[in-house]
Amino acid sequence: MAARSASKPRRKDADELPGRARVLQAAFSAFIENGYAQTSTLEIATRARVSKRELYALVGNKQEMLVACIRERATRLQAPADLPRPRDRETLAxxxxxxxxxxxxxxxxxxxxxxxxxxxxxxxxxxxxxxALDSIGRETTRAALHGIMAEAHARGLLGGRPAEMVERFNGLLWGDLMVGLLLGTTDPPAPHERARDATAAFLRLYAPPDNAATAR
Structure with missing residues (x-):
């Protein structure tokens, strides 16, 4: 009896989610557990406790559900709204x-x-x-980084083309880490340490325009 009563709040919380959120939660869980191809809309509807007609009305077909799941998680890859403007090299770092x-x-x-x-x-x-993953996720981060690099270049803090600097910073930040994460052969790193080291290496490569000209 105790086990049954303890599980009731969890079921109630799920039921109180808005219909679309409940469908996306159910779809994402099913996709991760079973794979996209092996997941049916009936299973998603069953998990979400909606009819198949409601499922299509709330989100759409199975592909649209997966794209919506990706889009929802890609919002976490946007630049923080409270980032300061890069006024000097210290702030840029x-x-x-x-x-x-x-x-x-x-x-x-x-x-x-x-x-x-x-x-x-x-x-x-x-x-x-x-x-969808490329345009919603990766392009979101690239656009944010390009904005940072372009402003830093305009303020004379970096010598280089913004698009090139975006690719170089990403290369320093990630290296082959993503391959290891996808294969499950690499543990997640310490985020701040990795970002700090990538930033330091990047700033050594891209001096302000005057310094770059002197170095040449």
Whole structure:
């Protein structure tokens, strides 16, 4: 009796979720546990405690559900709204370290890694899913980084093309870490330490324009 009464609040909490959120939660859990191809809309509807008609009305078909799951988690990859403007090299270092820390922490999260694995597994049969992950997730971070690099360049803090600097910073931040995370052969790193080291290496490579000209 005690076990049954202890489980009631959890069921009630799930029931109180808005219908769309409940469907997406159920869909994501099923996709991760069973794989996209092996998950049926009937199973998702059963988990979400809605009819199949409600399922389609709330979210759409199975592919739309997966894209919505990706989109929901990609919001965690946006630059923090309270990042300061890069006024000098010290502030720029703080901005890049803070944003890099968030990226490493969020993308190393097992749930986010599972999303990447799912998109890779479906890339051949459902390329729209991989494109959604690329455009919603990766492009979100690239756009945010490009904004930081462009402003730092405009203020004379960095010598280099913003697009090139985005790729270089990402390379220093990630290296082959993502491959190890996807394969399950690498443990998630300490986010702040990794971001701090990547930022320091990046700033050594990209001096202010005057210094860069002197170095040449």
């Amino acid at each position: 703080s901005v890049l370290t803070t944003f890099g820390t968030q990226l490493v922490r969020e993308i190393s999260d097992p749930v986010v890694v599972a999303v990447f694995r799912l998109a890779i597994a479906e890339a051949t049969r459902t390329p729209e899913v991989a494109r």
